[in-house]
Amino acid sequence: MAVLFDTKFNxxxxxxxxxxxxxxxxxxxxxxxxxxxxLLNCQIEFTxxxxxxxxxxxxxxxxxxxxxxxxxxxxxxxxxxxxxxGKYMKKGSIVVYESTVYPGLTEEECVPILQQESGLKWKExxxxxxxxxxxxxxxxxxxxxxxxxxxxxxxxxxxxxxxxLYGSVITAGIHRAPNxxxxxxxxxxxxxQRDLNIALMNExxxxxxxMGIDTKEVLEAAGTKWNF
Amino acid sequence: MAVLFDTKFNxxxxxxxxxxxxxxxxxxxxxxxxxxxxLLNCQIEFTxxxxxxxxxxxxxxxxxxxxxxxxxxxxxxxxxxxxxxGKYMKKGSIVVYESTVYPGLTEEECVPILQQESGLKWKExxxxxxxxxxxxxxxxxxxxxxxxxxxxxxxxxxxxxxxxLYGSVITAGIHRAPNxxxxxxxxxxxxxQRDLNIALMNExxxxxxxMGIDTKEVLEAAGTKWNF
Numbered sequence: 001m002a003v004l005f006d007t008k009f010n011x012x013x014x015x016x017x018x019x020x021x022x023x024x025x026x027x028x029x030x031x032x033x034x035x036x037x038x039l040l041n042c043q044i045e046f047t048x049x050x051x052x053x054x055x056x057x058x059x060x061x062x063x064x065x066x067x068x069x070x071x072x073x074x075x076x077x078x079x080x081x082x083x084x085x086g087k088y089m090k091k092g093s094i095v096v097y098e099s100t101v102y103p104g105l106t107e108e109e110c111v112p113i114l115q116q117e118s119g120l121k122w123k124e125x126x127x128x129x130x131x132x133x134x135x136x137x138x139x140x141x142x143x144x145x146x147x148x149x150x151x152x153x154x155x156x157x158x159x160x161x162x163x164x165l166y167g168s169v170i171t172a173g174i175h176r177a178p179n180x181x182x183x184x185x186x187x188x189x190x191x192x193q194r195d196l197n198i199a200l201m202n203e204x205x206x207x208x209x210x211m212g213i214d215t216k217e218v219l220e221a222a223g224t225k226w227n228f
Numbered sequence: 229m230a231v232l233f234d235t236k237f238n239x240x241x242x243x244x245x246x247x248x249x250x251x252x253x254x255x256x257x258x259x260x261x262x263x264x265x266x267l268l269n270c271q272i273e274f275t276x277x278x279x280x281x282x283x284x285x286x287x288x289x290x291x292x293x294x295x296x297x298x299x300x301x302x303x304x305x306x307x308x309x310x311x312x313x314g315k316y317m318k319k320g321s322i323v324v325y326e327s328t329v330y331p332g333l334t335e336e337e338c339v340p341i342l343q344q345e346s347g348l349k350w351k352e353x354x355x356x357x358x359x360x361x362x363x364x365x366x367x368x369x370x371x372x373x374x375x376x377x378x379x380x381x382x383x384x385x386x387x388x389x390x391x392x393l394y395g396s397v398i399t400a401g402i403h404r405a406p407n408x409x410x411x412x413x414x415x416x417x418x419x420x421q422r423d424l425n426i427a428l429m430n431e432x433x434x435x436x437x438x439m440g441i442d443t444k445e446v447l448e449a450a451g452t453k454w455n456f
Contacts (some may be wrong), residue, residue, distance in 0.1 A: 083288055095425055103441055133455055150453040152444035175452040177447050185441050190434055190456055193425065204417055211331055213413050216404050221414035224376040224403040228418055 001060065001098070002044055003034050004144060004169045011044045012056060016084075018048045033135075039166075053088035053090065057167065061085065062098040062133060073102065075109070078196040082110045086117025089126065094158060096129040106130050122154070129153040129162045130180045134188030136194075149173045152183035229326070229361070231262050232397045240284060242314075246276045261363075278281065281316035285391065289325040290361060301330065302341060303337070309336045314345025317354060319423040321385060324357040331413040334358050336383065337443045348380070348400055355427060358408045359388045360415030364422075378403045382413035 002013045017022050020030070024046045024052055027036035030207055045052065063073045063077040078099055094115060097106050109193060111122050120126050131151045135144055153159035163174045177183035205215040222228045230241045248258065249376050254273045255264035273280065281287060291305040313323055318352055323342060325334050339350050359379045363372055379402055381387035382439050392403045405411035412453045433443040450456045 019229065067381040103436075103439055105313060136455070142454060147454070150449050150452060173452075175449055177449045178442075181439070182445045183443055183444040183449060185436060187438075189446060190450050190453050192432075193428060193450075195423065196428055200421060204420075208331075208413060211409070211413075213331055213409055214406075216418060217410045220406045221378050221403055221411060222418050222421075224378060224401075225418050226370060226375070227364070228421060 001062065001144060003038055003042055005042050008068060008168050012052045013044050013046045014050060014052060015046075015048055021046045021048045050088050051083050053085060054090055055215055056089075058084050058094045058096060059089060060096045060098060060131075064100045065101060067181065078105075078110070079113065083117050085113040089114070089118055089120070091120060091125045091205050093126045093151075094129060094161070095126065096131055098131055098133040100132065100185050100187050100191055101130075102188060103181045106184060108179050127154050127158045127164045128180070128228045129158055130183045131162060131166060131170075132175075132183060132190075134187075134190070145170050146173055148172045150175040150177050150182045150183050189192065229290065229372060231266055231270055234270045234272050238395050240280045241272045241274045242278060242280060243274075243276055249276045252271075266349070271317070278312050278316050281313060284317075285320065286322045287313050287317060288324045288326060292325045292327060297410055303333075306333075307341065310341045311345050314335045314342040317342070317346055317348070319348060319353045321348075321354045322357060322381075322389070323357055324390065325352055326361040328357055328360065328415055328419055329358075329412050330416060331409045331453045334408050334412060345367060355382050355386045356408070357386055357396060358405075358411045359390060360411060360418075362415075374400050375396050378405050378411050378414055379396065380405040380408045382408060 002011050005011050013021075013024065013132070014026075020199060023030060027040040029035075029039060030124045063080050063081045065078055066074050068074050078097075078101065089095065090225070095109065106128055111128055114120070114126065114128070115122055115226075118126065122128070129152060131149060132149045136142065147170075149170045149172070151159060151166055152163040153162050159176050163176050167174045177186065201215070201219070204218075208218060230239050233239050241252065243252075248386075251258060255268040257263075257267060289306070289309050291309045293306055294302050296302050306329065317323065323338075325338065336357055337403070339356055342348070342354065342356070343350055346354065349356060350356070357380060359377060362375045362377070364370065375398075377398045377400070379387060379390040379394055387404050390402050393405050395402045405414065429443070429447070432446075436443045436446060
């Protein structure tokens with residue numbers, strides 16, 4: 001997303017991990033999403049210095065939200081990132097979350113932290129938004145610019161602002177969700193549905209193997225139905 | 229399917245239920261799939277007399293395969309239909325199943341019954357095939373002629389014969405499955421996947437209602453992802 005925004009805007013890419021920043025400066029993306037060439041030729045300012053967040057009008061948070069071994073969301077990265085952003089963001093900032101979260105997290109958990117850390121007042125001094133990251137890891141066809149981006153702001157004006165902002169670099173188009181909670185819910189059910197269907201196919205392939213049936217051939221046949 | 233085949237071939241529509249046959253003759257389809265006009269103007273011979281099966285080169289069995297309260301498939305309708313067909317089919321017949329069945333049912337359960345009832349020998353005197361019914365009840369857009377038809381025969385020649393037969397009336401196209409078991413498996417996982425996803429959305433809508441989130445709005449947002 002940073003590389004994409006770099007084609008139109010000034011971008012600061014902040015990470016708490018100095019090793020990652022060093023790698024990016026040298027053109028190496030350990031997630032294998034961006035080629036060396038692109039990283040070396042971009043204008044992005046890679047930094048592990050949170051002071052740089054002060055320069056940003058829009059701050060996009062894309063930290064992971066894993067679950068622990070009891071399947072409870074581990075919110076430490078997102079809470080920690082929110083504290084850092086709250087500490088350095090300026091008046092007029094818009095803080096956008098792209099992480100997978102449960103519906104309500106942005107406004108009910110993150111906003112109070114942003115207010116507390118910044119001393120600024122929500123919807124007066126700053127705004128928030130939510131726009132889920134939708135790339136399926138490893139999918140080389142559906143790259144970020146080719147995936148419709150869902151956006152939601154905490155006011156209709158912020159939703160429209162985010163639609164214009166993301167729309168300026170994402171050619172696939174923008175879907176304006178009616179509110180942040182709905183966008184959060186959409187993201188989490190996209191993941192849930194995908195996970196459930198992968199699990200189903202894994203289970204079926206165990207059964208088919210035992211029955212001497214080729215799963216791939218079954219999927220090719222079933223895949224000719226429009227809603228499969 | 230009978231009405232569709234009627235546009236190109238001589239069709240006998242057999243049902244064990246005389247009331248249903250009477251209704252169809254009067255132009256009334258209790259499944260609400262075919263309009264009165266069409267039924268009254270077609271050339272189909274509706275009958276509850278199994279002797280009429282003797283006239284058929286291809287016999288298509290489309291009986292329901294429900295499950296009982298323990299979720300065990302109730303095979304009585306398909307076994308009973310197979311017995312009737314076995315009793316009346318002639319040498320050279322091709323018996324095609326469209327019912328949802330578990331992989332193996334056609335060749336492992338139905339073929340022995342057909343052999344026993346007819347005294348004919350499989351793959352010498354008669355052949356079988358499988359071509360799943362794929363219409364989603366109530367879907368007025370994806371009508372039978374607009375849904376790719378999966379076909380599989382017990383030999384490559386029968387697969388090709390069925391592809392030509394169904395292909396002559398189904399404009400959406402034909403998918404030739406490599407064998408009957410694969411086609412049976414494809415059908416049953418289409419239903420399973422659909423059922424699982426409907427169940428997931430029902431569960432989610434219960435949760436969303438409790439959270440004050442509009443499920444339809446969530447689905448609209450999530451539905452903009454290509455694989456949702």
